[in-house]
Amino acid sequence: MQTNPVIKLAEIHKVYHTGEVDVHAVRGISLDIFPGEFVAIMGSSGSGKSTLMNMIGALDRPSGGSYLLDGIDVSTLDRDALAEVRNEKIGFVFQGFNLLSRTSALENVEMPMLYNRHRILSHEQRERAMQSLDLVGLGRRADHHPNQLSGGQQQRVAIARALVNKPSLLLADEPTGNLDSQTSIEIMGVFQKLNDQGITIVMVTHELDVARFTKRMVILRDGKIVTDEMVKNRSIAENELQRLRQEQQAVKLAS
Amino acid sequence: MRILASLKIAGRALLRNKMRSLLTMLGIIIGVGAVIGSVSLTSGATKQVEDQVSSMGSSVITVFSGNFTSGAMCGGWGSAPTLTVGDAEAIAGLKDVVAVSPEVRDRAQVLANGLNWNTQVMGESPEYPHIRNWGVSRGAMFSDQDIRSLAKTAVVGQTVVDELFPNENPIGQTIRIRNLPFLVVGVLAPKGFNLFGQDQDDAIVVPYSSHMHRITTRTFLNDILVEASSDKTIANVQDEITQLLLVRHHSKEQDFTVRSQLELMQAVTATSRAMGFLLAGVAAVSLVVGGIGIMNIMLVSVTERTREIGIRMAVGARAADILVQFLIEAVTLSAIGGAIGIAGGVGFSQIVAYFKDMPTVTPFFWIAIAFVSSAIIGIISGFYPAWKASKLDPIDALHYE
Numbered sequence: 314m315q316t317n318p319v320i321k322l323a324e325i326h327k328v329y330h331t332g333e334v335d336v337h338a339v340r341g342i343s344l345d346i347f348p349g350e351f352v353a354i355m356g357s358s359g360s361g362k363s364t365l366m367n368m369i370g371a372l373d374r375p376s377g378g379s380y381l382l383d384g385i386d387v388s389t390l391d392r393d394a395l396a397e398v399r400n401e402k403i404g405f406v407f408q409g410f411n412l413l414s415r416t417s418a419l420e421n422v423e424m425p426m427l428y429n430r431h432r433i434l435s436h437e438q439r440e441r442a443m444q445s446l447d448l449v450g451l452g453r454r455a456d457h458h459p460n461q462l463s464g465g466q467q468q469r470v471a472i473a474r475a476l477v478n479k480p481s482l483l484l485a486d487e488p489t490g491n492l493d494s495q496t497s498i499e500i501m502g503v504f505q506k507l508n509d510q511g512i513t514i515v516m517v518t519h520e521l522d523v524a525r526f527t528k529r530m531v532i533l534r535d536g537k538i539v540t541d542e543m544v545k546n547r548s549i550a551e552n553e554l555q556r557l558r559q560e561q562q563a564v565k566l567a568s
Numbered sequence: 569m570r571i572l573a574s575l576k577i578a579g580r581a582l583l584r585n586k587m588r589s590l591l592t593m594l595g596i597i598i599g600v601g602a603v604i605g606s607v608s609l610t611s612g613a614t615k616q617v618e619d620q621v622s623s624m625g626s627s628v629i630t631v632f633s634g635n636f637t638s639g640a641m642c643g644g645w646g647s648a649p650t651l652t653v654g655d656a657e658a659i660a661g662l663k664d665v666v667a668v669s670p671e672v673r674d675r676a677q678v679l680a681n682g683l684n685w686n687t688q689v690m691g692e693s694p695e696y697p698h699i700r701n702w703g704v705s706r707g708a709m710f711s712d713q714d715i716r717s718l719a720k721t722a723v724v725g726q727t728v729v730d731e732l733f734p735n736e737n738p739i740g741q742t743i744r745i746r747n748l749p750f751l752v753v754g755v756l757a758p759k760g761f762n763l764f765g766q767d768q769d770d771a772i773v774v775p776y777s778s779h780m781h782r783i784t785t786r787t788f789l790n791d792i793l794v795e796a797s798s799d800k801t802i803a804n805v806q807d808e809i810t811q812l813l814l815v816r817h818h819s820k821e822q823d824f825t826v827r828s829q830l831e832l833m834q835a836v837t838a839t840s841r842a843m844g845f846l847l848a849g850v851a852a853v854s855l856v857v858g859g860i861g862i863m864n865i866m867l868v869s870v871t872e873r874t875r876e877i878g879i880r881m882a883v884g885a886r887a888a889d890i891l892v893q894f895l896i897e898a899v900t901l902s903a904i905g906g907a908i909g910i911a912g913g914v915g916f917s918q919i920v921a922y923f924k925d926m927p928t929v930t931p932f933f934w935i936a937i938a939f940v941s942s943a944i945i946g947i948i949s950g951f952y953p954a955w956k957a958s959k960l961d962p963i964d965a966l967h968y969e
Contacts (some may be wrong), residue, residue, distance in 0.1 A: 370882075372962050372963050373965075396881065399883065407966070412879075412880045413876060424879075425883040427573050428883065428889055429884075474883070478884075564904060
């Protein structure tokens with residue numbers, strides 16, 4: 314590819330010094346992810362995928378190797394600089410949604426803008442948060458609190474929050490882990506739609522069904538990449554939803 | 569991060585646990601309330617004293633005969649008859665002296681109207697009401713002519729009027745002092761009790777010359793009242809009087825004492841200042857106790873909201889942002905507590921003032937002190953929990969259950 318990669322990992326290592334035994338969670342991973350890609354990082358528990366995810370998300374620094382995020386060498390930054398990178402370059406979507414309770418959807422989406430290095434006027438914050446909510450189809454529920462929203466809607470709010478600072482990378486950690494299969498497909502539909510608009514997405518998951526919605530699958534085992542391939546027979550959310558409905562219809566007719 | 573946004577977050581966090589926030593504030597509320605309440609009451613009392621002192625005339629100097637501390641024998645006021653009318657006249661000639669009244673005092677049985685009453689009979693000059701800041705409510709003061717002619721004229725206090733002329737106009741009536749008939753020419757305005765609990769209205773004022781030659785046969789004065797032109801000239805006038813009397817009395821030992829109302833006032837304000845320090849000590853202790861309560865609750869709050877801290881860090885909050893957020897929360901808690909405490913203290917003192925009939929004054933200075941120190945307590949007690957929150961690792965915080 315001709316453009317510069319969004320993520321350029323070179324020989325990344327991560328060693329945890331816990332207790333007497335050093336845990337070598339990531340053992341030399343090199344990976345380039347380019348703008349517009351939609352990558353699933355897969356692996357069983359203990360494969361190092363969460364550790365890799367934390368490092369890609371600038372929540373943690375590698376013990377060795379270099380990591381360029383959008384051309385910035387993240388592996389050498391201090392805490393505050395990492396916070397700034399997270400704020401400007403990365404949008405997080407978590408398995409447990411991680412929304413602030415008793416805070417409206419709109420305010421949840423506005424939150425990352427509070428920590429922008431450049432002050433954003435409050436009406437502009439509101440506008441951008443609304444745009445972001447519209448993008449995930451929740452514009453009309455902006456004043457709802459998380460406990461008034463379904464799991465799928467909460468995850469959409471989280472996605473809107475991740476997008477509000479126009480990050481270079483959307484990072485999703487088991488985004489469908491807490492959702493039923495239909496809602497999971499809907500959320501994957503949202504991701505596919507965003508990816509179609511050019512947003513780079515990296516998603517950690519252990520479900521193959523979910524990974525099939527992405528374009529590229531990276532499989533880890535024992536801290537190393539064992540498979541890195543393009544997804545064949547990629548699932549398309551719209552089609553999958555339609556099939557699901559037909560199946561439900563069939564069940565109804567049969568009964 | 570913006571202060572306004574932080575305040576909003578803090579307000580929401582505090583409202584989430586209304587009862588807990590209120591109980592946390594209670595320490596500060598009670599501490600500040602107690603301080604403001606007691607300061608109001610003591611300042612009210614102090615002001616009452618100051619008003620009384622200045623009602624005697626703040627630029628008045630009193631020259632007593634005898635010296636409080638001369639030699640080994642401490643005589644006391646008026647123990648040695650040394651002051652004469654000549655001394656008073658000489659003092660009247662000094663610069664910056666506005667008025668002089670030679671004073672002689674005696675108790676005497678007074679008869680009038682078929683009634684009798686034992687009261688203080690004072691010999692004074694016509695300037696006496698002016699010096700003492702004491703109006704003549706009916707009739708008039710006797711004149712300089714009365715002094716020269718040893719006139720048997722008298723100005724009476726309200727208590728004397730109440731005792732001897734219960735239902736009559738005393739002006740023009742005759743009262744007998746030690747069997748000498750005196751004509752009542754004026755009534756002094758009611759003045760009430762003085763600092764020492766004496767009824768100042770229980771007195772009769774006559775010309776000092778009449779007092780010294782007719783009622784008694786004295787040649788010496790109890791004291792001399794002198795009014796200086798202003799507060800600023802008092803010290804100077806005091807010195808001049810001392811110099812003048814030393815020369816006139818041809819003595820090296822000072823056989824008189826010069827005191828001003830200003831000195832009395834200074835003694836009073838020194839007392840109130842000492843009281844102020846005491847209250848400040850009490851305030852400091854109660855605020856520290858309140859601060860410990862805030863710190864305790866903030867530590868609980870940080871633990872409870874670990875995940876929230878993790879989320880905020882994940883979306884880009886820096887350590888300083890988290891620190892400021894929790895600091896503002898602690899300060900909001902303590903400042904609101906301080907404000908409620910101030911309102912409560914003022915309200916309490918107003919209630920006491922209403923039911924106990926005591927004047928209360930809440931100095932703005934103390935309100936400011938109370939508010940600022942409760943805010944500072946918030947910063948101090950909030951700092952450790954806030955610092956702890958800001959040092960959390962975002963990954964651990966995100967996965968905190």
